Amino acid sequence: MNAPGTLREVSPVAVGPSDVKALDLIRRWIAFDTTSRESNLALIDWTRAYLESHGALTTLTFDDDRRKANLFATLPAVDGNATDGGIVLSGHTDVVPVDGQPWDTPPFEATVIGDRLYGRGVADMKSFSAIGLSCVPEIVRRGLKKPLHFALSYDEEIGCIGVRRLIADVVARGWTPAGCIVGEPTGMELVVAHKGKMGWRCRVRGREAHSSLTPQGVNAVQIACDIVAYIARRAREFRDGDHQDAAYDVPYTTAHVGVIRGGTALNIVPRDCAFEFEIRHLPMDDPNAFFADVRRHAESLLPAMHAVDPSTYIEFDHLSTLPGFDTHDGSAITDLGKHCNGTHACGKVSFGSEASLFHNANIPAVLCGPGHIAQAHQPNEWVSFEQLARCEAFMRRLADRLCAAPA
Ligand SMILES: [Zn+2]
Numbered sequence: 001m002n003a004p005g006t007l008r009e010v011s012p013v014a015v016g017p018s019d020v021k022a023l024d025l026i027r028r029w030i031a032f033d034t035t036s037r038e039s040n041l042a043l044i045d046w047t048r049a050y051l052e053s054h055g056a057l058t059t060l061t062f063d064d065d066r067r068k069a070n071l072f073a074t075l076p077a078v079d080g081n082a083t084d085g086g087i088v089l090s091g092h093t094d095v096v097p098v099d100g101q102p103w104d105t106p107p108f109e110a111t112v113i114g115d116r117l118y119g120r121g122v123a124d125m126k127s128f129s130a131i132g133l134s135c136v137p138e139i140v141r142r143g144l145k146k147p148l149h150f151a152l153s154y155d156e157e158i159g160c161i162g163v164r165r166l167i168a169d170v171v172a173r174g175w176t177p178a179g180c181i182v183g184e185p186t187g188m189e190l191v192v193a194h195k196g197k198m199g200w201r202c203r204v205r206g207r208e209a210h211s212s213l214t215p216q217g218v219n220a221v222q223i224a225c226d227i228v229a230y231i232a233r234r235a236r237e238f239r240d241g242d243h244q245d246a247a248y249d250v251p252y253t254t255a256h257v258g259v260i261r262g263g264t265a266l267n268i269v270p271r272d273c274a275f276e277f278e279i280r281h282l283p284m285d286d287p288n289a290f291f292a293d294v295r296r297h298a299e300s301l302l303p304a305m306h307a308v309d310p311s312t313y314i315e316f317d318h319l320s321t322l323p324g325f326d327t328h329d330g331s332a333i334t335d336l337g338k339h340c341n342g343t344h345a346c347g348k349v350s351f352g353s354e355a356s357l358f359h360n361a362n363i364p365a366v367l368c369g370p371g372h373i374a375q376a377h378q379p380n381e382w383v384s385f386e387q388l389a390r391c392e393a394f395m396r397r398l399a400d401r402l403c404a405a406p407a
Contacts, residue, residue: 015386017112022134022392029126030110030119036094036157039067043093047071047133047152054136057082061165068154070166075136078143078404086147087402088180088363090354091129092156095121101379116382123371123383128183128391135395142403149177156354159320163354167361179333180358183369185376186349188390190337191367193348194355196324198287199278201317202227207309209269217269218305218312221262224273228257230297231277234290243284247348253281255290276319280350283324325356325365333364340397341368368394
């Protein structure tokens with residue numbers, strides 16, 4: 001076994017580069033450095049020109065600085081219909097940073113080694129989009145019964161920010177895609193649900209004192225840790241409770257604290273401490289109820305703090321919300337996904353994605369994409385050619401379903 005993110009010995013190739021028609025297009029996409037903090041416009045402009053050259057109608061929606069854009073592109077059906085029904089292929093264009101990561105290959109150059117392709121974004125998630133785009137010439141030649149849309153977004157990796165504008169624009173125009181396939185790396189397993197997520201920051205203001213005089217101070221670090229311990233206790237209760245869904249890799253709601261900062265020196269009772277925490281919840285657990293419990297626990301600590309200094313406080317900032325989604329078995333998009341995958345199997349995952357935002361805009365969604373989430377965000381991110389070939393087979397079956405004429 002190889003640990004995720006490490007290069008390995010070159011072994012005999014079962015499925016190799018010659019089995020993947022989209023390889024050139026994947027290489028092009030990887031070569032654009034679309035780290036979330038950078039502009040993605042070079043990639044968007046290139047892709048828009050490519051799609052328009054094949055007759056696509058395109059719309060850009062920008063961020064506030066117009067440094068980044070979503071591209072929504074539609075290949076109309078042979079009867080001219082561009083707005084009613086059809087399937088959306090959804091992918092985010094941004095990737096996570098490579099800073100400080102020990103890469104053995106140039107991250108923004110897709111590199112073939114044995115039966116794997118290495119590069120930032122090969123799994124999460126440029127290969128899916130590139131494979132979809134590579135099918136466009138054939139799809140256009142065969143003609144579509146219903147429109148086919150591409151939804152290519154910015155700033156997914158920092159909280160599914162960009163796609164919200166794209167979806168709002170599609171909804172405002174009254175376009176009604178019938179379903180969406182999001183190509184996040186699922187190992188080409190069909191995923192029909194994922195957990196929701198909410199995040200908060202807690203800021204504790206105490207009172208400074210010399211550490212020999214602790215009763216005259218209010219120790220913000222210790223109060224924060226009391227709340228952190230409460231969150232950890234609630235996480236254990238979720239783990240041990242009866243809300244379980246075995247279809248998830250982690251079958252219960254999780255909560256954790258990811259960042260904490262406080263104090264300045266050992267001989268000072270710390271005045272300030274702040275920490276960030278999140279919940280990743282099953283549909284049956286309410287994140288707001290969890291937060292209300294955390295807040296109630298924090299409030300129970302206030303009387304003792306105020307007895308020393310009434311200006312001390314505990315405050316919370318909401319950081320982010322990503323709803324969960326659950327596309328029920330038997331829905332049209334699930335059936336289509338199963339057909340394209342050639343299997344009846346489907347599962348659920350714990351990581352969030354844009355799928356829930358499409359789902360909540362009445363565009364039922366599933367996830368299915370090449371590569372594995374364990375390789376995402378890692379140095380030496382890789383995807384196997386076997387996975388890429390499976391994704392191409394998926395797209396071929398999708399084209400057979402969507403196109404008017406045979407291959
Ligand atoms: Zn992703």
